[in-house]
Amino acid sequence: GESVGLHLPTLSVQEGDNSIINCAYSNSASDYFIWYKQESGKGPQFIIDIRSNMDKRQGQRVTVLLNKTVKHLSLQIAATQPGDSAVYFCAEGGKLIFGQGTELSVKP
Amino acid sequence: ETGVTQSPTHLIKTRGQQVTLRCSSQSGHNTVSWYQQALGQGPQFIFQYYREEENGRGNFPPRFSGLQFPNYSSELNVNALELDDSALYLCASSRDRHTGELFFGEGSRLTVL
Numbered sequence: 001g002e003s004v005g006l007h008l009p010t011l012s013v014q015e016g017d018n019s020i021i022n023c024a025y026s027n028s029a030s031d032y033f034i035w036y037k038q039e040s041g042k043g044p045q046f047i048i049d050i051r052s053n054m055d056k057r058q059g060q061r062v063t064v065l066l067n068k069t070v071k072h073l074s075l076q077i078a079a080t081q082p083g084d085s086a087v088y089f090c091a092e093g094g095k096l097i098f099g100q101g102t103e104l105s106v107k108p
Numbered sequence: 109e110t111g112v113t114q115s116p117t118h119l120i121k122t123r124g125q126q127v128t129l130r131c132s133s134q135s136g137h138n139t140v141s142w143y144q145q146a147l148g149q150g151p152q153f154i155f156q157y158y159r160e161e162e163n164g165r166g167n168f169p170p171r172f173s174g175l176q177f178p179n180y181s182s183e184l185n186v187n188a189l190e191l192d193d194s195a196l197y198l199c200a201s202s203r204d205r206h207t208g209e210l211f212f213g214e215g216s217r218l219t220v221l
Contacts (some may be wrong), residue, residue, distance in 0.1 A: 029132055032208060034209070043110070043214050044151065044210075044212050045197050045212070046208075046209045049208050049209065087152075089150050093208070094140060094207060095156055096142075096143075096151070097153060098151050
């Protein structure tokens with residue numbers, strides 16, 4: 001069965017606000033997680049990854065937090081822009097076991 | 109642009125037929141992975157090829173098969189098509205088999221009637 005899953009299927013935020021997308025996983029042995037963004041009509045696009053020896057990793061306007069105690073990770077997007085509107089997936093492992101996805105809508 | 113190209117972009121088949129989907133990987137990448145994405149769902153891992161050999165397979169029946177060629181391009185073959193095979197088939201290449209940073213193509217949309 002699915003080993004990663006996102007908490008909310010949809011998320012709506014105001015342009016300029018911060019967005020937080022949450023994901024839970026079930027396998028305590030999982031040690032590598034990746035976030036992807038998929039825009040309509042396109043393939044998924046890599047955003048950021050994190051290994052289990054880290055709690056936090058930052059990229060450009062994005063931060064991923066990993067809480068191994070509760071088997072939870074989150075993707076934070078700062079100053080959300082209309083171009084951030086997409087479906088976001090968390091995935092586990094090098095062969096990428098994807099969750100269901102959260103659709104982020106950004107209101108102007 | 110990811111440098112990963114897939115063909116055809118759309119195709120329609122009937123039940124029982126066979127289909128071959130093609131993928132050219134990004135230059136310098138030796139690993140190709142294939143995914144099936146049903147409407148409104150996350151991509152499901154079919155299999156991965158590393159240097160022409162299968163390196164892992166998801167929960168798909170044997171009628172889903174693949175190949176990777178010496179230039180690291182790849183094919184996905186599906187025999188005895190079923191209605192539930194209708195989906196977007198995504199190919200992704202990566203620089204090695206251990207990274208989760210995959211570069212996806214835009215997919216081949218298969219409709220089975």
